[in-house]
Amino acid sequence: MSEAASLDGASLQRFLDHVEPDSGATVTQYRPISGGYSRLSAFATVQWASGTEESFVLRSDPPPDTGVFESDRDDESRVLRALHGKLPVHSPKLRWYDESGEFFGQKTLIVDHFVGRPLPDVVAKEGIPAASEIFVDTVAKIHRSPLDVVPAEMERPADWESYVDGLVDLLGNLDDAVADKNPAVHYTAAQLREHRPPPMPLTIVHGDCQPANILVPSSGEVLVIDWEFCRVGDPREDLGYYSHLPVPPNLYEADPEGFLAAYREKTGFTEEQVNPQTVSYFYVLGMARLLGQMFAAADALAQGRPRGVMATYMINGTAATTRAFVDIARQLAA
Amino acid sequence: MLSRPTTEQILLDCCNDLMSGVLPALTDETAIVRLVMVETVMRNMAVRAAHEVAWMRAETVAIEEYASAVAAGCPNAKDVVAALEDLAAAPSASLHLDDVVDTYVLAGQAFSAALEAAVASGVRDLITRGEELLDQRADAETEVMAGWSPTGR
Numbered sequence: 374m375s376e377a378a379s380l381d382g383a384s385l386q387r388f389l390d391h392v393e394p395d396s397g398a399t400v401t402q403y404r405p406i407s408g409g410y411s412r413l414s415a416f417a418t419v420q421w422a423s424g425t426e427e428s429f430v431l432r433s434d435p436p437p438d439t440g441v442f443e444s445d446r447d448d449e450s451r452v453l454r455a456l457h458g459k460l461p462v463h464s465p466k467l468r469w470y471d472e473s474g475e476f477f478g479q480k481t482l483i484v485d486h487f488v489g490r491p492l493p494d495v496v497a498k499e500g501i502p503a504a505s506e507i508f509v510d511t512v513a514k515i516h517r518s519p520l521d522v523v524p525a526e527m528e529r530p531a532d533w534e535s536y537v538d539g540l541v542d543l544l545g546n547l548d549d550a551v552a553d554k555n556p557a558v559h560y561t562a563a564q565l566r567e568h569r570p571p572p573m574p575l576t577i578v579h580g581d582c583q584p585a586n587i588l589v590p591s592s593g594e595v596l597v598i599d600w601e602f603c604r605v606g607d608p609r610e611d612l613g614y615y616s617h618l619p620v621p622p623n624l625y626e627a628d629p630e631g632f633l634a635a636y637r638e639k640t641g642f643t644e645e646q647v648n649p650q651t652v653s654y655f656y657v658l659g660m661a662r663l664l665g666q667m668f669a670a671a672d673a674l675a676q677g678r679p680r681g682v683m684a685t686y687m688i689n690g691t692a693a694t695t696r697a698f699v700d701i702a703r704q705l706a707a
Numbered sequence: 708m709l710s711r712p713t714t715e716q717i718l719l720d721c722c723n724d725l726m727s728g729v730l731p732a733l734t735d736e737t738a739i740v741r742l743v744m745v746e747t748v749m750r751n752m753a754v755r756a757a758h759e760v761a762w763m764r765a766e767t768v769a770i771e772e773y774a775s776a777v778a779a780g781c782p783n784a785k786d787v788v789a790a791l792e793d794l795a796a797a798p799s800a801s802l803h804l805d806d807v808v809d810t811y812v813l814a815g816q817a818f819s820a821a822l823e824a825a826v827a828s829g830v831r832d833l834i835t836r837g838e839e840l841l842d843q844r845a846d847a848e849t850e851v852m853a854g855w856s857p858t859g860r
């Protein structure tokens with residue numbers, strides 16, 4: 374077995390020997406989980422000396438200066454610890470955290486494995502309406518949750534107006550630190566400044582709200598994963614982010630009016646606040662941070678600091694996203 | 708230098724080899740995903756290699772005309788004027804790719820400033836002309852994408 378600190382079964386064994394020295398852990402199964410745009414993940418099964426067996430999911434940062442989307446494992450660990458058991462849906466139970474990267478080479482979270490089908494499997498087997506009902510119900514439950522369940526360290530915007538102004542400014546300044554200006558984001562930010570939607574109460578925003586991040590058990594509440602971009606913000610950011618996500622089948626695109634009517638019914642928000650146009654507005658703002666990270670990853674390559682093929686590959690995503698931004702901005706102005 | 712096969716043809720030939728000769732031999736899921744990404748990027752680059760100099764030069768000329776019109780037609784366009792001055796000093800006659808890119812980057816700064824000024828001033832004709840230029844840029848980017856679709860999940 375390798376002695377190097379990296380995300381593998383040998384490192385997990387050494388880690389468990391260290392954090393649970395009296396429990397007699399034996400890693401009996403370990404496999405990387407492929408897919409995902411940001412973190413490295415793996416599934417592991419552990420047999421304890423007592424004879425019981427447990428399964429876990431490991432989430433680790435990619436090596437430094439690689440990958441496209443960056444987030445902070447310290448923040449994520451705080452979010453997971455704060456949310457677990459306090460939301461009307463399940464959130465991952467954080468069991469251990471290698472916060473220094475001593476054992477896995479990078480900061481690594483280890484959470485309990487949850488037995489459930491990814492929501493896209495429900496789409497495939499039970500159809501879009503059934504999956505859409507689960508998805509809308511899940512998003513609404515997150516958005517109805519009280520803000521006092523998020524970590525105390527998490528930033529609380531002073532008010533809706535300043536929060537949205539800040540997001541539009543973020544969009545307009547997205548390419549400040551990169552060599553290549555992107556006229557599409559400047560046009561979009563200018564139009565968003567001129568056409569603000571009605572305000573809404575600020576809520577918990579998941580930040581990567583999509584069916585692939587929802588696991589559906591055979592009974593009981595779903596588990597929502599990937600809380601790394603969780604924040605306090607406008608709930609339409611989650612709706613907007615998902616509304617244009619190019620991963621078929623898109624449950625929103627299948628029936629936008631029906632999707633939003635169900636969401637309004639579960640949250641009590643009005644049609645003036647939540648409609649296809651306001652959702653599109655917040656698609657732009659909900660995607661702004663990720664687009665900024667895509668710009669930064671491409672710029673890093675231009676500066677001679679390549680971050681791997683994902684960064685280059687996602688240049689296509691940049692083009693698709695900015696085109697959608699311009700289309701939305703034009704509709705807002707029409 | 709050997710001009711035929713073109714860069715585009717060479718890259719596409721490498722793509723074919725990756726997909727027909729290398730991909731079937733892979734079993735590791737992560738390696739398969741990475742190979743598919745590499746092949747996609749190479750097809751993107753084949754399109755870029757074939758057209759990027761012509762596209763950037765044509766767009767730079769159009770942007771300079773547009774930004775000049777915004778500078779003349781909108782109040783508070785001093786950022787546009789400054790960006791146009793920078794663009795005028797760019798190595799626009801050279802066909803070396805680095806020079807074409809440097810000039811195009813400066814054109815992008817002028818275009819960004821011009822769009823902001825046009826939208827803030829509300830001059831409909833200038834906004835529409837800017838949107839048409841954005842469409843042309845997006846059309847070129849779409850062609851470079853060569854049928855790209857997300858495969859991350």
